[in-house]
Amino acid sequence: MNREDFPMLNGDVIYFDNGATSLKPLSVIKKMDEYYTKYTSNIHRGDYDAAQKTNHEYDETREVVRDFINAEDKDEIVFTKGSTEALNLVAFGFLKKHLKEGDEILVNKGEHASNLLPYLVLQKEIGIVVKYIPLNENYEVTVENVLNSITEKTKALAIAHISNVIGDVRPITEIGEICKEKGIYYIVDESQAVGHTVVDAKRDNISFLAFSGHKMLGPTGVGVLYGKKELLEETDPLLYGGGMNQFFEEDGSYELKSVPTKFEGGTPPIAEVLGLKEAIKYINNVGIEKIHKHEIELKRYLIENLEKIDNIILYNKKSDSGIIVFNIDKVFSQDTSIYLNHYKIAIRAGNHCAKMLKDEMNIRNTCRVSLHLYNTKEEIDRLIEVLKNSEDIFKIVL
Template sequence: MDVSRIREDFPLLKQTMMGHPLIYMDNAATTLKPRCVIDAVTDYYTRLGANAHRGDYALSAQVDEAFESARARVAQFLNAKSSAQIVFTSGTSASLNQVASGYARKILKEGDVILSTVAEHASSILPFLRAAKETGARMEYIELDADGRVTLEHVQRSLHPRVRMIVLAQVSNVLGQVAPVADICRIAHAQGICVVVDGAQSTPHMRIDVQQMDCDFFAFSAHKLCGPTGVGVLYGKQELLEQCEPLYLGGGSNARFDVCGNLQLKEVPFRFESGTPPIEGVLGMRAAIDYLEEHSMEAIHAHELQLRSYIVDRMKQMDHVILYNENAQSGIITFNVKNIFAQDAASYFNANGIALRSGQHCAKLLVEFLQTSATLRASLYLYNTKEEADRFLDVLAQCTMERCLDIFF
């Protein structure tokens, strides 16, 4: 993979930050956008502009064709059986809320259990906690191993007759650990348990095959895979989507209704897409998927792991660094600098032109497991280079309390 050529596609990488060339290592939060995605969004506004599934004129028909073609492209990207299994949402959070509100609340009864882990993002926990509270069900948490991984052994140990759902990330957003989701789905389905997968951190970085995985629902966001913000996808098995109540009702989702409240919804997936959709976002997402697959998901993942291994090997030699996920098989590196608050260290990196994340990363239940209130997270992508890794390591090596204080005073 020619990283130097890839970098030419990203206008933001030509910018500086705090007087230094920008080194962007916050890709788990959101990714930068290549020119082809920016052009796809601009093309909609300059060449098309009409609404989708609303007009009876030629321009609107062109939008319809482009919009539904993008849906088919997403289905192909995930290896879904049908484009009817692809629902466009505003992102992973909206997708998971749709499942929690529209499906979990329908199937859960008092005393039922939803299994999850303390490593999950708030969007995988809070909607299902609310569904549990409203139905008399409860959340239970699968034990993590010493590295923060979900293991098949721990999943099996957590299963019992009242478990109805398992909700977890394929790749955790703090520790970057990869869960054995296909095996989890296999043992869960043997007991009639529904499996919901948060794919926000996996879809941008590895090949996804929802049929091989055999998950019941799968969610991801476009902005984490070089696409626009404000758009994402919910994949669901057809029969489960048919049972799911739409989170929103309004224009576009219904076939007809009357003054008495009799309502006939449209077929799946359109019943879930009330209101004007993020058309430019959907078209930009398609361009992003085409771009990533042009460079190969396998090659992207291999590049990230190679760069991660190089960085982690050097970090392990630094006595002042605490590394929380040495063995993760993703581009996420979570760490702290001893005796320096994470946000202060992040400010020091910022002063040196390096963008990374600090805090709890929306996974507030993980604090006790990590035994720290906040961490730093560097997350890699296809445009990060060995030269950037060396610069990151040099700044990290020089990160002391005195130098962090110097940037404030």
């Protein structure tokens, strides 16, 4: 779909590493170019025309994001560097203040480092308890296991909507209902979901939500933290400096600006924020349902064909996302990735930043194909053909 919009596809590369970062459409690249060539200026500082234009473009993006994720108020949208910064802001700006020794945060072993490591640091720093929701036999999080893990001490639950390792889609709406009923702060990492399926802050009763622009057809260096307004008001910034303060005095007094400006100290990634707006417009124009349907069709086609190859081990046949993980039997995943690169096929090999899951699955590394709207059946046919002929793999890799 829409391949002509993506300049990276003009070459001969088959790009299957969208879980790491997606390709960018020309409209996103042009928007950033427009800012640099036509109205470069800082935001919220200048009175001249270019500065007014930049202010307008930047502030408008907040409303576009609000609408995209169905938040209540545009002031609930904070621009960050990406998911990692957004989740750290929740941990160190909010949880650190609101949780105390012995309070429990529920996570699971399939989470990305960004949605686990900050809580382990808090465990060490202030004595909260990081508790793991058991995964089922397919390494999935179930509502039943969530319910069984909650105790009176559970104060927060952090989970990715879609796992970057095995691509399972978590029951986040149902978990949101449980968290609402039990008064648990609900933190959802939408990094692998945004741009692939509907992200909805209100429907899912989410307290805080994070995503990165670069995985959803947008630029690197920009992401979003959504937080319910009353919770953001109770959150401390990670960065102090220009743009986020009302005043500061010699006597040590100071006052910060209101939400969300107090979180955006210093010059923000202006071109990137504008690029993010364009990425959202692009996704909205194509239609999120259409993108999702296309990816699921491709995923089924890929699984069907991978299953026909004798020495392929598939780990997540059932998941309802465009992420497929496999290995060639007795071949180290990175060797497979190097072999595929020889045929200009880009995939990801490794533990995908979820270092705990590898012990649970009893495998150290996997190959991950992650799809997006511009991938095609012809590309999958080529991947299958190359995998079928993998008897020459070690001639190529070594």
